[in-house]
Amino acid sequence: MQEAQKYSRYSFLLDRTARRVKQYAKQRFRELGWSITVDQWTVLKQLFDRGELNQRELADLTFKDHPTMTRIIDLLSTKELIIRKAHPDDRRSFKIALTQSGQQLVEECLPEVQSIRMKAWENLSESDFKEFKRILDSIYDNLSL
């Protein structure tokens, strides 16, 4: 393979694998009868770990843009897993909080999510993880603005 073409191939493999990982988790969520998506889960988990956050903070933590976060928040609100509370110090902003059923859902799903996530890494060693993380971070930094 030509030198230059090789890099396109790696980018393709990265994209393909990331899609597969997401697809697998999505499918397992469905099979388990959970009515949330993987991206919605990520938001719930952040709120579970860190407590109330505004939408900008959630967007930054999950590396999503603001319009996307608005819509994920809308969907989670409709399902009554979170609520937008008025921000005490800033009327432009909301405090997003888990509802009781949101809290309960995270607690129930957490072990299963972890086993879904583990599946991808079967047969890989501790040093593989380190290498992988290092390379991913390097790629990410190369493309930072």
Next chain:
Amino acid sequence: MQEAQKYSRYSFLLDRTARRVKQYAKQRFRELGWSITVDQWTVLKQLFDRGELNQRELADLTFKDHPTMTRIIDLLSTKELIIRKAHPDDRRSFKIALTQSGQQLVEECLPEVQSIRMKAWENLSESDFKEFKRILDSIYDNLSL
């Protein structure tokens, strides 16, 4: 970090990095004034490399599903970069072919695409590429159906 949480973190980094790579390419395409997306490019490039293909073959090669491919083909047809030609042996199917302007576009864009792709891999070594590919393939296989 807890053992189980680690795997979620790796999945997150993978997703984040893949999104960044796509985002970077998309932005460069825009800056260069190209009116195609990265996924559309991938289809054009396959046709350029392999000649006429049907939609199933294109979907298989790019690891996209058939409805997604239908829509990408629709968009490229509208832009007159490709055409659906009747398949001589199978009336269910089309032969997808580059038009002259499609062919020309690929030839013009190819060097620039390769430099966009290379950007991600700066400061990484040949053995990093090999390791990375091995780990990606392993993850992909772990989640195969």
Next chain:
DNA sequence: TTACATTTGTTGTTATACTAATTATTTTAA
């Protein structure tokens, strides 16, 4: 040959991704 299964492609629906533009509010600077 007929009935059934498979294949190819399309349509519909929901969700995420990114861009641009907009509103409301808050911050900063003259």
Next chain:
DNA sequence: TTAAAATAATTAGTATAACAACAAATGTAA
């Protein structure tokens, strides 16, 4: 203090991504 700049969130438009259901054509087995 007032005007301009910046920020938080939303809305609108277009493009992927995945899934289900479907139509038309082809293949296969009795």
